[in-house]
Each structure stands twice: as structure tokens, then as C-alpha cells.
Amino acid sequence: MDDTSLIRQHISDLLGPQGCLLAPDQRQPYEKGARYGDGRSLCIARPASVDEAAELMRLCASEKIRIIPQGANTGLVGASSPDRSGLDVVLSMERIKGVTDIDPVDRVVQAYAGTRLSDLNQALKQHELYFPIDLAADPSIGGMLAANTGGARLIRYGDVRHNVLGLEALLIDPPGQRLDLTNRLRKNNTGPDWKQNFIGSGGAYGIITQALLQVHPLPQQCATALVVPASLQAAALLLRDAERNFSDFLSAFEGISHNAMQAVLQHIPSIQAPFEPLPPYVFLIELSSARPRSADFDLEKLFGAWLEACFGDLILDAVIDKPEVLWRIRHAITDSVRQEGKVIAFDIAVPRSKLALFRDEAIALLEQSYAGVKVYDFGHWGDGGLHFNLVLPPHLADDYPPQRIHALRQEIYDLAVHKYYGSFSAEHGVGPFNQEFYERYTAPESQALAARVQTVFDPAGLLGLTRFGTAP
Amino acid sequence: MDDTSLIRQHISDLLGPQGCLLAPDQRQPYEKGARYGDGRSLCIARPASVDEAAELMRLCASEKIRIIPQGANTGLVGASSPDRSGLDVVLSMERIKGVTDIDPVDRVVQAYAGTRLSDLNQALKQHELYFPIDLAADPSIGGMLAANTGGARLIRYGDVRHNVLGLEALLIDPPGQRLDLTNRLRKNNTGPDWKQNFIGSGGAYGIITQALLQVHPLPQQCATALVVPASLQAAALLLRDAERNFSDFLSAFEGISHNAMQAVLQHIPSIQAPFEPLPPYVFLIELSSARPRSADFDLEKLFGAWLEACFGDLILDAVIDKPEVLWRIRHAITDSVRQEGKVIAFDIAVPRSKLALFRDEAIALLEQSYAGVKVYDFGHWGDGGLHFNLVLPPHLADDYPPQRIHALRQEIYDLAVHKYYGSFSAEHGVGPFNQEFYERYTAPESQALAARVQTVFDPAGLLGLTRFGTAP
Known part of the structure; x- marks a missing residue:
């Protein structure tokens, strides 16, 4: 037996056949990322318990x-894929899962890292609670903490970090050591808040095994509208006005x-055009509350009156419709745009007061230097997030070799980060895909x-491929 | 000149006479803490700019x-006081102050660390915004970040950490190095979130010089009531019900x-008893919203109807009154209790579902082993915080030498932390006063x-007196 075979044997002995996938076709789904990352592993280790995961870490x-x-391998920066060496062990947390406690008075749920978001919310539903991170994917809880997931309702609930009360992590030094930070307190200022180090650092500092999350009462009423602002500058004022009128919901x-809207209408014929002709930009605005609708508290009524008051100055047109109808449009964007050609995806943030300026300038930049590339942007204007996604029409493929796409990407990031003090990765984190941009833009x-x-x-660089700092 | 005189001379040369206080009577207010801490310094350094602070750090x-x-020396754990050696330099940030930017669309304020909370809110008021950390003291912004201040409205807005978008800090290694984390983004997942290390760690990892804070629309209506729950167990259910009905406001x-209530009535004659006879516990419940009162959104009306619906089962009695009337009672507690005798103050948190159990058990413990000590507890039940404050009647002073008070303190902490997975310092942080308890209760x-x-x-241990870990 060579070294590699011997190690595989050890891992297989430790975790059993279910816990150690060796066959290439079994490994492949774990070796390829959802958007970036495609490598080859020594094996896929799937421990069934935290103890087994700790043992595996000691062995490695x-x-x-x-x-x-x-986690669920839904990340978008290649951070959960092995490199091409065939020497990395992928540690999948998918078997270390399950909701272990829900306390409705504390509004707390405790779950293992491998639990899927959908399963967490399913378990919470019977208590009329939910974990309000709204995403297209169905990630694992551990992955959500490691990536500090954002989503569409950050403006109301904050990101994942804002809702983590406690966690448990395994350190690689000393190997497999459990760091028990599993309290469920909302106030606990007893020294450095170590859990923060594991949130949003993509597993580079330890492996999250459990989380204690603050959860929220399920909304009992919801009012949604698609709104056409007078301009993108007016949209910023509309946001401010909405927050003053409805900050609480x-x-x-x-x-x-x-x-982006046209792509949705093009590829999903069952969706009707909300406005004709389509305006340059529309906004999906949602109000929601855990308090049921009643005569003296009716969000649709409040919303309607506010929209009317904004007409003319800030708003040119508006459609109030059911949440499921309007969110279907919003959630169909990514797939629809993909059908338009090769997507160059962005996950940018700038201060929200600057979104319109940034967008104008980015479009001008493309028109000047990158002819033919089309802009299909959309995003979380409420918190300054913009998926400034581009599509390269098929007939231009030869004009855009990888180096030119890279140059384009960097020019857009330069604009966002250097001129607008923005972020090159608002909610997707850092991984091999954007490690070079991390190095370019981080002080x-x-x-x-x-x-x-x-x-x-x-110290030995054994956790993941991402490196936040090279030796001083 | 001896060494000490020479160093004083250097600091005085660097910062000028306004920037270096040497006379004992000038130094004294900076050497004594608000509750604990009383030492002697080499001098009080009051740099006028971040650059001067960095220079001072290099010199030190x-x-x-x-x-x-x-900061403003309002901390309650002795962390901002020098020891008795006369060799420490107190670095007061009070001259590095001022609000430098307010952006109403971004809902962001930028301010220097020495800015007082009251001045920050004064500047925000003209934009109908505020920083919603509600405290009895008037701390500096830098101190609030270093202590991760909590307060009475955490249930709605979170603690300071939840509202920090960016900061700037000076490191001691390399000495005086500026770490510029001054972005104002709500989404920015580009590697480890270094600002978290400086929040809540009491200045042990660096000196905060600037902060960028998320601020909130000023409430335009507010409804408050004092409520008598059927029992403390019922209070937990009342909290849950209030969150379902009013989670958003x-x-x-x-x-x-x-x-605690009786002490207020005793010492502030102008405050009327809200209930007669006084019940065992009352709750101050507040609803507020940035949306002005209108016929179709009237918090007082909603509140009144809800209170009525809770009568009998969960509530025995209730008084709706103006916020300023009811908060006056709440804010008078600390001072009134102090007039009852020697206070043994606590800043405990347990999961909020366990507050009643913890309190019962703690009172039983006192009755059994610490006769004569009276309980004057109050606190933030919405987030699990409890100031389980005790008063030692003067005639028992001889029975309670410092060692016995220390034993009492430790028994209460043991109960909170070991049995109820609670915190020995919910919102005051760690300093010389409770360093020994940090060591006892931290894994x-x-x-x-x-x-x-x-x-x-x-590495050289030059920042503050608190030590979170001893050499491994």
C-alpha cells in the first residue's frame, strides 16, 4: 500500500464505508462547486458525529x-471544493445534522451544522417561528455561518451574524479540540466574542459543528408591491421615506x-409583464409583521396609502400584488439571465446612497471599453447589495477571452471598492475564486x-484553500 | 531627572500642556472609576488627534x-483605571471627538471615539435619527464599542455590536499602526471581520479611534405601560405573546x-405609587415606531386592546401612562437603591425563559446562607438581563466582611453560570473588578x-490591565 491508500484506509476504518467515499462517481458531487471550484480529493469524509469529525481532524x-x-456545497466562491492535487480530504458535515432544541420563549433554535435551512424552518414552523435568511439555495446551517449569508431580508433582520447567539467549533490546533461557545444569551460580555472569528471566515479558523440561533415570529401578514421610481436617485429617497414610515416592518x-425583468418574462411565459412598456428599474417592496391583519392594523392599507402619497414625486407607477406572485419574479431572475448567454456574475456592495451613481458609472465604463456586454443587474438596494450581473452574447465569445473578462471584472471591482468604498464580495465570501481580489483590495x-x-x-495551513494573510 | 520625570517630559513635549495632565488634582478624576478602580497614573495623556494618539502609543x-x-470613564468594571503603581499612562480619548458625517439615506453616522452619546444623538436629531442604545450614563462612543454596551432597548435594536458598520483602531504592535476598517457597508464578506475583535474586548486588542454606526429613525409615537403579571412564569409567556403581537415595535x-419600586417611592416623593399595594413584580413594556400616530396606526390603541385581552390569564393589573412618567421610575432605581444601604451590584444574564427560576433559587440561597441581605432586583427581562442587586442593611455591616460578600457574589455567579448557563457580566464587560470571575467561568x-x-x-501586555489568557 502506498501512503495515499494507507490514509484512505485509516479514514475508512475510522468513519466506516458510509463515512468515507472513495469511488470517483461518489466523490464527484462533492468535488465540484455550485458556481466555481472543480478538483479532485483523496476522499470524501462524512463523519456521523462531532466526535468522529474531531477524530478525523486529529488524523489529518x-x-x-x-x-x-x-456544508451543502452551495457556496459561490469555490471555498468548499478541493484543488486538483487529489491530496485534500473534503470534510462534509451533511451527516452531522438535526434540530436538537427549540425554545419558543427564548426564541432560540439549536441545530447541528449539517442541518439544511429548509429543515430548520420546517421544524420551527410548528412554533410559528422562522429563521429569516431568505435565499435561493438551501444551504446547511454551518455553511451559512461560515459564509455569513445575507439575502433579501437583511434590511429587517440583519445577516446571519446578527442572529447567532452561540456556536460550537472544532479547532485544528490543538487538533480536533472542541471550543464550546454554545450559550443562548443575548447579553454576555465576558471577554472577546470568539464566535465572531468563525462567522464569515469560511472555515479557515475552525469547523462549526453546532449553532444556536435567534429566530423570529413567522409573519402573519405581508404586503408587497412592484414600484416604478421616478429615477434611481428618487429610489434612494423612496427607501429613506419607506424606512421612516415602515422601519418597523x-x-x-x-x-x-x-x-433582468425582460429576461424573466422571456423565459418564463407564465409570468405576466407587470408594466408595459417595461420601465428602466422596478423595486419589490415588502412589508410584513408577526401581528395578524386586523381593521386597526392592516399593512396593505397602510402600504396603499403611502404609495399613493408618493405618486408623482418619487413614484411613477406601482402594482400591489400577492407576495408569492411578486417574489416569483424576483426569484426567477438568476436562472432566466443564465439563459441569455454566458453570465459574468458580481456580488457587489456600495453605500446604498451611492448605488445609482455606481451603476451609472459602471455602465458607462462597459460602453466605453467592453462593447456588446449587456447588464442584467438586480439586488438588495435596501442594504446596498447589487448583483451587477453581465451577459456576454454568444456571438461575442471570441472577442472576450478569459483575460479580457478578468480585466473587466477588475475594472468593475476597482470602481466599486476604490471610488465608492464598496465591497467586491457583499454576501458570497472569499474563496479560491476571488482570493486574488481579496489580496488586491484588502489593506x-x-x-x-x-x-x-x-x-x-x-499554523500548518490545514483548513481550506483560502488564505487571508501570507506569512509576515 | 529620573526615568519617570523624563517620560513625563516626553509626553508633555509631544502633546502639550493641555494634552498631558500631571498635577494630582487634575489626574484624580481620571484615576478613579465610576464604580470600581482607583489607582495612580504616571500622567493623563489627552491627545488632540488620532495622529497624536498613535505617536503616544509609539512612545509608550x-x-x-x-x-x-x-473614554468617558463611565465603565463599571474598573477597566479604565490605572493600578496603584503610578507607572501607567491613562490615554483619555476625550479630546478626539466630533461627528464628522451623517448620511440620512445610508442611515450612518461617523464620529470620533471621544464623542459623547448625548452629543451624537444631538447631532442626529436634526435628521430625525438616533443611536438607540439607552443608558443611564453618558459614555463615549469608543467606550461603548469597547464595552459592547447593551441597555434597555436591546430587544428591538440589538447591542452596540449589531449597529457598528465600521471602525478605525490603533494597534500596539506595530505600535500606533492604524487599522482602517471604516467602511459603511451593511454587506461586506471579504474575509475575517476584524472589527469584531475590538468590540467588547475593552481595549485589550487596540484603541478604537473612530466608529461608523448604523442609526435609526427617531420614534414618532410611543406607548408605555406598567403591567402586573399573574406570576413571573406568566411574565415569560407575556413576553412571548408581546413579541408575537408587536415583534416589530x-x-x-x-x-x-x-x-426596587419601593425604594424609588421612598426616596423620590414626587413619584406616585402606580399600584397599591405594590405587587411583587411589575414590567415596563414599551412599543414605539418611527411611523407617526394616525387613525389607522395607533400604538396606544393596539396596546390597550392587547393588554385587555391578556387580563386575567397573564395580567392582573396595568397602568398606561406617558413614557416620560414611566421611564422616570425605571431610571430612578439605581440611585434610590443606593440610598437603602451598601449595594452589592450584579449584572447577570440567563436565558430569558429561566429568569424566574434563577431568581427564585437565588433568593432561596440568600435566605439560607446570607440572612438579612435584601434583594432589589430589576432589569432587562426582554433579553435575559437581570441586575440582581442586593443591599446590606447598615446594622449588618459587621456580619459581612469583604470575604463573605465575595463568597456570596461567587455563589450567585455559580448559580447563574453553572446551573443556568448564564453570564456573570451581561453588559458591563470584564475588568480588574471581575477578572477573577472571568478566569473561573471561562472555558x-x-x-x-x-x-x-x-x-x-x-505581545508585551501594554494595553490595559485586563488579561483574557495567561501564557499557554
Whole structure:
């Protein structure tokens, strides 16, 4: 037996045949990412318990084998895929799952990392509670913490970080050591808040095994409208006005560009055009409340009156319709745009007051230097997030070799980060896909700090492919 | 000149006479803490700018002089006071102050660390915005971040951490290095979120110089009531019901015990008894909204109807009154209790579903082992925080030497932390006052991690007196 075979044998002995996938066709779904990342692993390790995961980490540490933590493999930056060496072990958390406690008075749910968001919400439903992170995908809870997922309702509930009360993580140094931060307190200022280090750092500092999450009462009424603003500058004022009128129950303020809307109508014939002709931009605005509709508290009525008051100045047109009708449009965008050609996807944020300026300037930049590329942007205007997605028409493929697409990408990021103090990765995190942009846009002082903190959490570089700092 | 005189001279040369206080009577207000801490400093350094603060840090680092960071010196754990050696430099941030930007569309304020909360809110008021951390004291913004202040409206707005979008900090290694994390993004997942390390760690990892805070629309209507629950168990159900009915605008759920209420009535004659006889516990419940009162959205009306519906089962009695009338009672507690005798103050949290159980058991413990000590508890029941404050009647002073008070304190903490998975410091943080309890209640794995992270941020131990980990 060579070394590789021996290690596979050890892992298989430790985790059993269900816990160690070796056959290429079994491994493949874990080796390819949802958008980026496509490698080859030594094996897929699927421990059935936290103890088994800790054992696996000890084994890998002693053999100096790199571990690629993976939740539901729905990440969009390649962080959960192995490289092409065939030497990494993918540690899938999918078998360490289940909701272990729901306390309706505390409004807390405790779950293992491998639990899917949909299963968590299914379990919460009977208590009329939910975890309000709204996403197209169905990620694992551990992955959501590691990526600090955002989504469409951040404006009301905050991101994942805002809703984590506690967690448990396994460290790689000392290997497999359990760090028990599983409290469920809303106030607990007893030294550094270590859980923050594991949230949003993509598994680079440890592997999250359990989470205690603050959950929220299920909305009992909801009012949604598609709104045509007088201009994108007016949209910013509309957002401000909506927050003053409805700060307490404004739960989404999503933007959809003309092209994104047209793609939806083109590819999903059952969706009717909400406006004809289609305006340059529309906004999906949602109000919701855990308080049921009643004569003295009716969100649709309040919403309707407000929209009417905004007509002329800020709003040119509006359609009030059922949430499921309007959200269907919003959720159909990504797939519809994909059918228009090769997508160049962006996950940008700028201060929300600057979204319109950024967008204008980015479009001008494309017109000047990247002819033929079409803009299909949409996103979370309420929190400054913009998926400034582009489509390269098939007939231009030869004009856009990878280096040119890379140059385009970098020019758009430069604009967002350098001119508008924005982010090159608003909600998808950092992984091999955008590691080079992390290095380009992160202050050298932060990278130097990261390099030193790396030596504390993972001195041998065994957790994942992402590197936040190189040795000082 | 001896060494000490020489260093004083250097600091005075660097910062000028306004920036370096040497006379004992000038130093004294900075050397004594608001509740704990009373030492002697080398001098009080009051730099006028971030650059001067950085210069001071370089000077102190080269001379191996410890720096005690201080905001408005309103902290309650002794973390901003020097020790008795006379060798520490107190670094007061009070001159590095001022609001530098308010953006109403972004709902963001940028301010220097020395800015007082009251001044921040004064500046925000003209934009109908506010920073909703409700406290008795008037701390500096830098101090609020370093302590991760909580307060009475956490249930609606979260703690300080939840509202920090960006900050700037000065590191001690390399000395005086600026770490620029001053973005104002709501979504920015580009590697580890370094700002989290400086929030709630009391200045141990760096000195916060600027903050970018998410602010909120000023409430335009507010409804408050004092409510007598059927029991403390019923109060938990009342809280749950209030959140389901008013999750979107429930902004306070504060508990006041019989003794705390009686102390207020005793010492502030102008406050009328809200109930006669006084019940064992009352709750101050507040609803508020940025949406003005109107016929179709009237919080008082909604509140009144809900209270009526809860009568009998959950509520025995209730008084609806103006917010300023009811909050005056709540805010008078601390001072009134102090007039009852020697206060043994607590800042505990347990899961909010367990508050009643914890309280019952803690009172039984006192009755059994600490006769004569009276309980005057009150606190933030909405988030599990309880100021389980005790008063030692003067005639028992001899029975309670410091060691016995210490034993009492530890028994209460043991109960909260070990039995109820609670916190020994919910919102006041860790400092010399409770460092020993930090060591007692913090998992050894966390302390070992802290020791290693200490070597990254402050290898020579020059920032503050608090130590989160001893060398591994």
C-alpha cells in the first residue's frame, strides 16, 4: 500500500464505508462547486458525529493532510471544493445534522451544522417561528455561518451574524479540540466574542459543528408591491421615506433592472409583464409583521396609502400584488439571465446612497471599453447589495477571452471598492475564486494581521484553500 | 531627572500642556472609576488627534509603559483605571471627538471615539435619527464599542455590536499602526471581520479611534405601560405573546421588583405609587415606531386592546401612562437603591425563559446562607438581563466582611453560570473588578485561545490591565 491508500484506509476504518467515499462517481458531487471550484480529493469524509469529525481532524493533522470543510456545497466562491492535487480530504458535515432544541420563549433554535435551512424552518414552523435568511439555495446551517449569508431580508433582520447567539467549533490546533461557545444569551460580555472569528471566515479558523440561533415570529401578514421610481436617485429617497414610515416592518427593498425583468418574462411565459412598456428599474417592496391583519392594523392599507402619497414625486407607477406572485419574479431572475448567454456574475456592495451613481458609472465604463456586454443587474438596494450581473452574447465569445473578462471584472471591482468604498464580495465570501481580489483590495495592515492570526488558529495551513494573510 | 520625570517630559513635549495632565488634582478624576478602580497614573495623556494618539502609543511602546485606554470613564468594571503603581499612562480619548458625517439615506453616522452619546444623538436629531442604545450614563462612543454596551432597548435594536458598520483602531504592535476598517457597508464578506475583535474586548486588542454606526429613525409615537403579571412564569409567556403581537415595535420589556419600586417611592416623593399595594413584580413594556400616530396606526390603541385581552390569564393589573412618567421610575432605581444601604451590584444574564427560576433559587440561597441581605432586583427581562442587586442593611455591616460578600457574589455567579448557563457580566464587560470571575467561568480552551491571540495583538501586555489568557 502506498501512503495515499494507507490514509484512505485509516479514514475508512475510522468513519466506516458510509463515512468515507472513495469511488470517483461518489466523490464527484462533492468535488465540484455550485458556481466555481472543480478538483479532485483523496476522499470524501462524512463523519456521523462531532466526535468522529474531531477524530478525523486529529488524523489529518498528524498526517499533514489539508481539510476542505463543506456544508451543502452551495457556496459561490469555490471555498468548499478541493484543488486538483487529489491530496485534500473534503470534510462534509451533511451527516452531522438535526434540530436538537427549540425554545419558543427564548426564541432560540439549536441545530447541528449539517442541518439544511429548509429543515430548520420546517421544524420551527410548528412554533410559528422562522429563521429569516431568505435565499435561493438551501444551504446547511454551518455553511451559512461560515459564509455569513445575507439575502433579501437583511434590511429587517440583519445577516446571519446578527442572529447567532452561540456556536460550537472544532479547532485544528490543538487538533480536533472542541471550543464550546454554545450559550443562548443575548447579553454576555465576558471577554472577546470568539464566535465572531468563525462567522464569515469560511472555515479557515475552525469547523462549526453546532449553532444556536435567534429566530423570529413567522409573519402573519405581508404586503408587497412592484414600484416604478421616478429615477434611481428618487429610489434612494423612496427607501429613506419607506424606512421612516415602515422601519418597523419594512422587510425587503429589492431592485430589478429592465433587462433582468425582460429576461424573466422571456423565459418564463407564465409570468405576466407587470408594466408595459417595461420601465428602466422596478423595486419589490415588502412589508410584513408577526401581528395578524386586523381593521386597526392592516399593512396593505397602510402600504396603499403611502404609495399613493408618493405618486408623482418619487413614484411613477406601482402594482400591489400577492407576495408569492411578486417574489416569483424576483426569484426567477438568476436562472432566466443564465439563459441569455454566458453570465459574468458580481456580488457587489456600495453605500446604498451611492448605488445609482455606481451603476451609472459602471455602465458607462462597459460602453466605453467592453462593447456588446449587456447588464442584467438586480439586488438588495435596501442594504446596498447589487448583483451587477453581465451577459456576454454568444456571438461575442471570441472577442472576450478569459483575460479580457478578468480585466473587466477588475475594472468593475476597482470602481466599486476604490471610488465608492464598496465591497467586491457583499454576501458570497472569499474563496479560491476571488482570493486574488481579496489580496488586491484588502489593506496590507489587515492582511498582516490575518497572517499572524493564522498562526494561532491554523499554523500548518490545514483548513481550506483560502488564505487571508501570507506569512509576515 | 529620573526615568519617570523624563517620560513625563516626553509626553508633555509631544502633546502639550493641555494634552498631558500631571498635577494630582487634575489626574484624580481620571484615576478613579465610576464604580470600581482607583489607582495612580504616571500622567493623563489627552491627545488632540488620532495622529497624536498613535505617536503616544509609539512612545509608550518603546519605553514599555502600559497604556490604560479611557473614554468617558463611565465603565463599571474598573477597566479604565490605572493600578496603584503610578507607572501607567491613562490615554483619555476625550479630546478626539466630533461627528464628522451623517448620511440620512445610508442611515450612518461617523464620529470620533471621544464623542459623547448625548452629543451624537444631538447631532442626529436634526435628521430625525438616533443611536438607540439607552443608558443611564453618558459614555463615549469608543467606550461603548469597547464595552459592547447593551441597555434597555436591546430587544428591538440589538447591542452596540449589531449597529457598528465600521471602525478605525490603533494597534500596539506595530505600535500606533492604524487599522482602517471604516467602511459603511451593511454587506461586506471579504474575509475575517476584524472589527469584531475590538468590540467588547475593552481595549485589550487596540484603541478604537473612530466608529461608523448604523442609526435609526427617531420614534414618532410611543406607548408605555406598567403591567402586573399573574406570576413571573406568566411574565415569560407575556413576553412571548408581546413579541408575537408587536415583534416589530416592541422596544422594551423591563422588570422591576417590589423592593426596587419601593425604594424609588421612598426616596423620590414626587413619584406616585402606580399600584397599591405594590405587587411583587411589575414590567415596563414599551412599543414605539418611527411611523407617526394616525387613525389607522395607533400604538396606544393596539396596546390597550392587547393588554385587555391578556387580563386575567397573564395580567392582573396595568397602568398606561406617558413614557416620560414611566421611564422616570425605571431610571430612578439605581440611585434610590443606593440610598437603602451598601449595594452589592450584579449584572447577570440567563436565558430569558429561566429568569424566574434563577431568581427564585437565588433568593432561596440568600435566605439560607446570607440572612438579612435584601434583594432589589430589576432589569432587562426582554433579553435575559437581570441586575440582581442586593443591599446590606447598615446594622449588618459587621456580619459581612469583604470575604463573605465575595463568597456570596461567587455563589450567585455559580448559580447563574453553572446551573443556568448564564453570564456573570451581561453588559458591563470584564475588568480588574471581575477578572477573577472571568478566569473561573471561562472555558480553559477559550482562555488558551485568548493567550495565543494576545501574542498577536499585544505581545508585551501594554494595553490595559485586563488579561483574557495567561501564557499557554
